[in-house]
Amino acid sequence: MLDSNKIVVGIADCAVAKKPLKLSTVGLGSCVGITVYDKKIHLGGLLHIMLPSIRQARLKANPAKFADSGIEYLLEEVKKEGAVKRRLEAKIAGGASMFANSSFNIGxxxxxxxxxxxxxLDIPIVAEDTGKNYGRTIIFDTSTGTLHIKSAFKGNKEI
Amino acid sequence: MTKQIRELSELQYGALKEIGNIGIGNAATSLSKLVNTRVRINIPNTKLELIENIPKFTETSDSPVMGTFMRISKNLEGYILVIFSENSAKSICQILTRENEIELSNSINISLMEEAGHILAGTYVTALSDFLHMEISISTPYTAYDMSEAILNYVLTEMSYNVDFALLFDTELLVEDKKIKGTFLTLLEPESLENLLIKIKEMMGF
Incomplete structure (x- = not known):
């Protein structure tokens, strides 16, 4: 279903939006979806990272690909739109190990x-739905700061 | 370190598509034997891209699928991902088990699909290896019954740990009267792609 109020964020990508828009990323596997939210101005950002750190990276062109550089990049982006760091609250989802017998624990x-x-950075993570063995699609509602999590077989939840 | 290829010419894409064709053709023959009916193949996409852009060139979504991935190694390094939609996986299980009611989350059916994926990928790799005179080995299969996008995302992430670019072969297997549609994604590391292009050049004599 096409929803004109919803911005879809790809892998190793990030977006910032204000009420009433929603931010979404589809099919998180071992990747992690990260949101930050400034309640006062109803502004949120969503980041979809693939790897833990830019320090070991060969190609450093895309900061949004890595957890450490991605979060800093996301903060810069929300600050540009008026967010204040001390008001920010983070939520995270994903980081699954979907293949039972695979030893790769990147999630x-x-x-x-x-x-x-x-x-x-001294920013609190107020809620999370991470790990386990299944993929997740997330939708972040910038009107309320609620993170909706959908899965194929493990039901839906809100955090 | 050698300079990595970031772009391919039309001719190179054409040659790579042909090679994908040979591999998938053989995989189709083994699927055809497995389900005892005719199988058609289709090669929609071949693309050299940054890993994070690859989902844009595949038909994945958050609907559940049966996905099996294997690593390939030696002369070619990369991953093969075999994806069957829920209905396709059910049809295959029905044919193989002769049961009418199939519960895909059942571990027996997951192993069955894992084996089917392994057989198809094995035939595919053997065909490529014979044609290219390259040594290619294939790992044990790993299967998940989950959102297709999440399965692809997982494999891409594992791959992105080693490389930044990947060559994508996106191919389809179609069994019309049994309504089976399988997607076969091959992801090759850039260095392997280079080896492959050298091999093609030798074979074509230019």
């Missing part, structure tokens, strides 16, 4: 890096 490493980055 877990992504989550760890996201949490560390927010801790360093």
């Amino acid at each position: 877990e490493r992504n989550i760890r890096s996201v949490k560390q980055t927010f801790e360093d």
Whole structure:
């Protein structure tokens, strides 16, 4: 369904929007979807990161691909639109290990890096739905700051 | 480190498509034997792209699918991802188990689809390896029953850990009377792509 109020954010991408718009990213696997929200002005940003850190990257052209550089980039973007850092609250979802017998724990490493980055920046993560073994689609409502999470078989929830 | 290829010419895309054709043709033959009916193939896309752009060239969504991925290694490094929609996976399970009611989340059916994916990818890789005179080996399969976009996203992420660009072969297997449609995605690392292009050049004599 096409929803003109909804902005779709791709892999290794980010977007910022204000009430009444919604921000969405489809099919998070081991990637992590990160939102920050300034309640006072109803402004939110959504970032879809793939890897934990830009420090080990070969190609550093896209900061939104990595947890550490992506979060900093997202903060710059929301600040440009008027958000104030001390009012920001973060929510995160994703970082799953979908293949039971695969030993690659990138989802877990992504989550760890996201949490560390927010801790360093002193921004609270107020809610999360992370890990486990299934993919997630998320929709962030900038009117309320609610993060809607959809999955194929594990139901839907709001955080 | 060698300079990595970031763009391909029309001729190179054409040659790569042909190679994809040979691989998928053989995979179609093994699917045809498995389900005992005729299988058509279709090659919609071949693209060299930044990994994060690849989802834009594939037909994924958040509807659930049965997805099996395998790593390929040795002379060619990359991933093969075999995706069947829910209805297609059900049809395949029905044919193989001769049962009418199929519950896809059942572990027996997941293993069945995992084996089917492995057989198809195995035939595909063998065909490429014979044609190109390259040594290519294939890992054990990993299967998930989940959103197609999330499965692709997972594989791309794992791949992006090692490389920035990937070559995508997007191919389809169609069994019309059984309503089966399978998507076969091959993702090659840039260095392997280079090896492949050198091989093609030798074979074509230019």
